[in-house]
Amino acid sequence: MENKRSLATLNKIIAVDLLQRYGFLGILTVIAGILGIFFVVFLMPLDVNSPPESAQKGDSENLQKPLSNPPAVIRGIYFTSASGGDEKKINYLLDLARKTQINAVVVDIKDSSGYIAYDTDLAVLDKYGAERVAIKDIRSLIGRLHAEGLYAIARIVVFQDPVLAKARPDLAIKNIYGGVWRDYKGLSWIDPAASDAWYYNIAIAEDAAKKGFDEINFDYIRFPSDGDLDAMAYPFWDRKISKSRVIGAFFGRLREGLPDLRLSADLFGFTTTHSDDLGIGQILEEAFASFDYIAPMVYPSHYPPTYLGLENPAVHPYEIVYASMKGGMERLRAYKEKNPGNKAEFRPWLQDFDLGADYSAEMVRAQVRATQDALEENFRGFMLWNPRNIYTVEAVE
Helix, strand or coil, X not given: CHHHHHHHHHHHHHHHHHHHHHHHHHHHHHHHHHHHHHHHHHHCCCCCCCCCCCCECCCCCCCCCCCCCCCCCEEEEEECHHHHCCHHHHHHHHHHHHHCCCCEXXXXXXXXXXXXXXXXXXXXXXXXXXXXXXXXXXXHHHHHHHHCCCEEEEEEECCECHHHHHHCHHHEXXXXXXXXXXXXXXXXXXXXXXXXXXXXXXXXXXXXXXXXXXXXXXXXXCCCXXXXXXXXXXXXXXXXXXXXHHHHHHHHHHHHXXXXXXXXXXXXXXXXXXXXXXXXXXXXXXXXXXXXXXXXECCHHHCCCCHHHCCCHHHCHHHHHHHHHHHHHHHHHHHHHHCCXXXXXECCEEECCCCCCCCCHHHHHHHHHHHHHHHHHHCCEEEEECCCCCCCHHHCC
């Protein structure tokens, strides 16, 4: 009891002293300051306005600048991170560009493995063990591309991310039978509603831009489409809002977080002709609002039998691509009428690999021609996909 009285007496003395020194308003100011510090340190959520653990490891020096005069029409090819770190493959790419109309390359910097392909300036990647360096000197690679006049695009796979799922299992889609859910390929996914994952990928995109990439391309920006979908449990998505609203919110946050960068979005080919979200949260109009370029993957081999009345769509490259891009262009025009000032453009992924048919130079050219015919004056190019990075030279001469 004596200790309590002594403490009460001491509190009164301190209060009187503060009142004499600072006055009543001064005391309130001090108290408000203390409460503010307490809120910032202990109560403020970590993922409200900035990516978690996004502190830089150090200031980047000698930054590679983006291409000063980027081409208006892109004719690009896809390059894995392994190819980007292979001198023979790089020389193959540069030689291909010199001989053909190719003027751009899409380089994996974060693929479906979840690993980042080069040494970044992001401390969080060290913490998560997310760097697996395939490209030892990313600035040198971009510099060589730019020296040849090639437009450099960084590809980031977003929600299919085994590395982040392992480092942050709280963000991963769960299996209702226990553990982390995996698709048919055995790959784990992040809940698309997990905002920490949004900021994580924004930070990676920012780093890529600082290294000199001219554009950031986002892939797997959707909910899973294969695997035991009924076994999925989402830690963040509460199912009270639609999948498309979740993905649309993510698109919007990408644009807010990367306001000055050129951004492109890879979407399922069916998004151009279907008004629903295909069960994965992708609706074309949501992408128009946030990206500079929309890249539907209109690979003819990916369309089902009897589509457009065709027994095997893969052997009808012109018809498939034309119908897909024509439908998309009609929707883009309608969107721009309602949203004056919108600058979204189409630039599709086209097939240069054997699936459903042996793809010849003429079949690749037919897709390019179909894109031009469908988009007319709005043609802004295309990107060719071949997972082995071996391209049909005759198709792009």
